[in-house]
Amino acid sequence: MFLVADGVVLVVALDRVITILLNGLQQGAIYVLVAIGLSIILGTLKFVNFAHGALYLIGTYAGLLVTLQIQPTGGRLADWGYATLGLGWGFLAALVIVPVVVFVVGLLMERFVARPFYDRPDTDQILLTFGLAIVVQEVFKILFGGQSYNFARPAWASGPVHLPVVGAFPEWRLYVIGITAVVVVLVYALIEYTDFGLVVRAGTRDAEMVQLLGIKLSRPYLMVFGVGAALAGVAGVVGGPLYAVNPNIGTEVLVPSFLVVVIGGVGSITGAVLGGILIGETLAILVAVAPQWSQVGIYLLAAIVLLARPQGLLGTEEVAP
Template identity: 55%
Template structure:
């Protein structure tokens, strides 16, 4: 019984940790490279979740502005496979626009200005979605087939028995995207520029490298990862206008604290540690689940303020 519970906690933790890691990578690289505090990162998760729902299926509306003018349902019904391509692309475009018209004018402004403008943008996105579609909660959208492969229904696992098959595929897909992102940041020329900008952006400029172009791509890549996390999230969690703040923004910052700003490895490690922690506490003492997350982050801040994998230069 103990072993069965431990395996279930691990599997559920990997699912939640995958979302945390996807969110944390984008936020960590943006903050570490650009020194920009983006409180609208959760809104990108929210946008990805609703965009995914729109691309995947046709959704009936019972409230909101669209319903009031006679629109009873929205959605393209293209399926999950199409959404896996379209949602990151959509998030990338949104990220480019956000960087150009929201972030760039505030690069040299105080951090309080950055916080206010991005948090305001997050609230605007949330209220626009609520106004258009209503504040209803929509059910998860898990696929039954993906690229011709059956991913629906249960699968028999040793010790724990039946387990939702899609959730195993979900972890595999997320790990693939995380691994691909790691390779881009760590093993490409673009990634080298990003890492150099994390430690000394002025020196990068002096070498004649157009770091601002890299900034735009970094921001857009982080937005695409957050949107993809939203798509993954809606496949096994309910969807509402509050998910950007409740499920994305706070966990992303906790991952940042634990892993360290600018560290992809730190974001991955922090995401999965926090995901497994919250899964374990949900089973053992659900009322303490969120509190323990803050306790872990506070402990890291106390003994290593720059994060487990962050550098002191980035923090300073």
């Protein structure tokens, strides 16, 4: 395969290209899961959730504690004498339990945090959820300590798998891509083909009209928030084993996820998928050709998209003025 850089034709091996694309896909997958939640909450409820990263954080720690038994070495829990924590039920249990837990957290958040602020300006919503994100992060830091925990990949998916052409690839990362794909399809079906989804989509277009027609939106809104939160929970469980787990991972995933939302277009699930893949691939390709620019690149990409197409690549309309 040929790549042209600075007028020089480079011959690049096919396996390298596929490996890079696969890396990008996997890096984007976590952002996609987080971004879909952010995006449907923003699109439907017009609520800006800077605490969405905190839901990811809760998901990861919950996943860690359901999957494994850990020995806390710092933080208050260790001081209080908890030598081991966690259920140790394995990863599949976590994949079922954690989204439910975070779903409930999401419901509580909608009811007690978001709902009182629906009529307040955007800026107040941002400030409130930003404050909440700090509080959650600090609570985890105090309880579990600031250090990193190892979230071991499940035994059946650790180590490499040998793919044709590409060669050895981390098996877990294939699962990440696979689980993300399944979850995305489920959410897409939920929004596109169910009555709930119909109300949600109608609410996104024109909430006032829907209410005039006598449909109560408070319950669908609650559900949207819950589903969005549960997705962040899934992302936390699936993404947890990729990196060492510490209280900062929530904010670290939030900022790129916001970029994904604005690139893809608010309220659009396919947009979030496209945006996530774009960001992941940009990272992976830049790392291969100009590593120093990889982080700068994703922000630049977001800025360019936002200026050229303010509503995002697949967004239909602007949500905020």
